[in-house]
Amino acid sequence: MSAPEPAAPDGSTTAEDLWPAPVAEGPVDAVVTVPGSKSLTNRYLVVAALAARDSRLREPLRSRDTELMARAVHGLGVEVEDAGADWILRPQEVLRGDTDVDCGLAGTVMRFLPPVAALAGGDVRFDGDPRARERPMADLVGALRDLGVEVDDGGRGTLPFTVRGRGGLRGGTVVLDASRSSQFVSALLLVGSRCEQGLTVRHEGPPLPSRPHVQMTVEVLRDVGAVVDDGTEGTWHVEPGELGGLDVQVEPDLSNAAPFLAAAAVTGGDVLVPGWPQSTTQAGDLLRDVLDQMGADVSLEREGLRVQGTGDLYGLDLDLREAGELAPVVTALAALADSPSQLRGIGHLRGHETDRLAALAAEINGLGGDVTETEDGLLVRPRALHGGVFRTYADHRMATAAAVLGLRVPGVRVVDVATTRKTLPDFPGMWGSMLTARASDTTRA
Numbered sequence: 001m002s003a004p005e006p007a008a009p010d011g012s013t014t015a016e017d018l019w020p021a022p023v024a025e026g027p028v029d030a031v032v033t034v035p036g037s038k039s040l041t042n043r044y045l046v047v048a049a050l051a052a053r054d055s056r057l058r059e060p061l062r063s064r065d066t067e068l069m070a071r072a073v074h075g076l077g078v079e080v081e082d083a084g085a086d087w088i089l090r091p092q093e094v095l096r097g098d099t100d101v102d103c104g105l106a107g108t109v110m111r112f113l114p115p116v117a118a119l120a121g122g123d124v125r126f127d128g129d130p131r132a133r134e135r136p137m138a139d140l141v142g143a144l145r146d147l148g149v150e151v152d153d154g155g156r157g158t159l160p161f162t163v164r165g166r167g168g169l170r171g172g173t174v175v176l177d178a179s180r181s182s183q184f185v186s187a188l189l190l191v192g193s194r195c196e197q198g199l200t201v202r203h204e205g206p207p208l209p210s211r212p213h214v215q216m217t218v219e220v221l222r223d224v225g226a227v228v229d230d231g232t233e234g235t236w237h238v239e240p241g242e243l244g245g246l247d248v249q250v251e252p253d254l255s256n257a258a259p260f261l262a263a264a265a266v267t268g269g270d271v272l273v274p275g276w277p278q279s280t281t282q283a284g285d286l287l288r289d290v291l292d293q294m295g296a297d298v299s300l301e302r303e304g305l306r307v308q309g310t311g312d313l314y315g316l317d318l319d320l321r322e323a324g325e326l327a328p329v330v331t332a333l334a335a336l337a338d339s340p341s342q343l344r345g346i347g348h349l350r351g352h353e354t355d356r357l358a359a360l361a362a363e364i365n366g367l368g369g370d371v372t373e374t375e376d377g378l379l380v381r382p383r384a385l386h387g388g389v390f391r392t393y394a395d396h397r398m399a400t401a402a403a404v405l406g407l408r409v410p411g412v413r414v415v416d417v418a419t420t421r422k423t424l425p426d427f428p429g430m431w432g433s434m435l436t437a438r439a440s441d442t443t444r445a
Contacts, residue, residue: 018389019417019428021406022435027269027309030437032260032430034273036061036250037282038423039213042069042108043220044246046116046190048089049073051224053245057087060250064422065106072113075099076120097122097165105129105353105394105422110159111140111183115191118149120165127160131394134158136180136351140187143176147195171195171240177205180351185236186217192238193226200237208234209321209348216281223248251277254284256424258329259400260434261287261307265296266336266407268309271434276305283323290318290326294333313337315382321345324352327378328401331360334380335369336408347376353422354393363390363398367409387411396422403431 041060046069048055060066070087074080077096081088097120103110110128117124127133138157145151148170153161169191178184185201185208192199208214218228218236224246227239257273264271277285278300288305292298295312298305315337320327324346334341349356357378361371367388370381390402392415399420406412420427 017416018413021390021403021412021414022432023410024263024267024269024407024435027267028263028434028437029270030260030434031272031274032257032434033275034252034254034257034260035059035063035424037253038063038065038256039108039216039253039282040220040250041066042106042112043186043190043217044248044250045069045073045087045089046112047220047224047243048246049076049078049091049095049116050119050191050194051091051243051245054091055089055246056083056248057089057246058249059085060087061253061423063425064104065108068102068104068106068109069112072101072109075101076116076124094167095120095165097124100125100127103128103132103159105132107135107181107183107352110135110137111181111187112190114140114144114151114163115149115169115187117163117165118144118147118169119167119191119194121167122165124163124165125160126163129394131353132159137161139176139178139180140184143174143184143188146174147172169195171197171199173200173202175202175204178203178208179206180348182208182210182214185214189214189217189221189228189236189238192228193221193241193243195238195240198238198240200235203234207321209345210283210324212281212283212322219281251275251280251282253423254280254282254287255323255325256284257305258284258287258326259404260430261291261305262329262333262404263407263434264307265291265294265309265313265333266404268311270306270308272301272304272306274304276300284326286323287326290316290330293318294337315339315341315380317342317344319345320377324349325397328356328360328397329404331364331371331378331380332401332404335364335371335382335385335405337380337382340382341380342374342377343380344374344377346378353395354398356395356397359391359393359395359398360401363402364405366390367405367412385409387413389413389415391415392417392419394419396420396424400427403427
């Protein structure tokens, strides 16, 4: 495989690490081309690894998370070839064991690949960044054991652990509580067709977060010929059968478009993101409604999604359970709005790259804001903000939220903006280009 080594996150903080978030000198006016969806790219990589034929992913996202996934499936024996902007995957009949998977801080890698590892012919060892060892895994590990998979985790229910692959899965029915991460459901569904008996997954517990991501998984499986029954709420069944190959253009990452479109609302400007799909399973599509409610003019045009700021930025009462990844940027917008906001349904964000609720409250309050944690979200009361250091906790979405605040607040200095490489190869370059662009320019990753 010729994909580049994934960039390691910067664990230290020096003066050089502090990125001065640029203040907008006027309304932004830019066309911003957003790279491919991380969520789709990593799902495509997994199903292509399990398919019976070769696949081609056209213009997939090339970032730390997706390169980690590509390297992991390569380690399991799948040939991954660079073909210009594309990836070509050539799967093997039997997945290889005796390999190590570096999960980094990627939830999709640490959750999606352990069930795949059960199909390998040997041990597969999983570990990742220090924070990855704190992210919830116990419910998925328990589900795998219920399916007869041996997982050696020392009783922790977290990374590091070893999956002792035996070349197959019997399948059947598994019941789990996926309220801490919908990725647990997706992880099991992705291997369902390779189970001897097929696989039925039933969620029992508090409401499932980020349900659009499970629907995305279902649609990706159907794209490669899997038979999936999702007609009963909270239950999914995948029939056993062969998966076909893919030849697919990867959609732009709609959640990664959030800070750029937010910039139009904050500055009273005009930002167009080309290629916005008319129909999608990406949860980030909710951004259209959010920005409209907050006072921007939002239009889905033939060319893409256009957001135009009106000079007004309103607070809102919003349930973000379906699209929690938007919460950091929406919180930044709420801190700059002219009335309070209540963000609900996002308690599960405490188990993401960092405890996002605590981190957002601490960092915005450190700039003079007024953000209070609630049981399942945040209450944001706008206050005059001032400059200061904004820590990111190795969380890419904390860094992009800080950039949005910096558009209007002089002196915001962001710790380790390079953490954005998790999903955007060059966020600082894109951000700077957007701020200096003319309407005819295109800002690219």
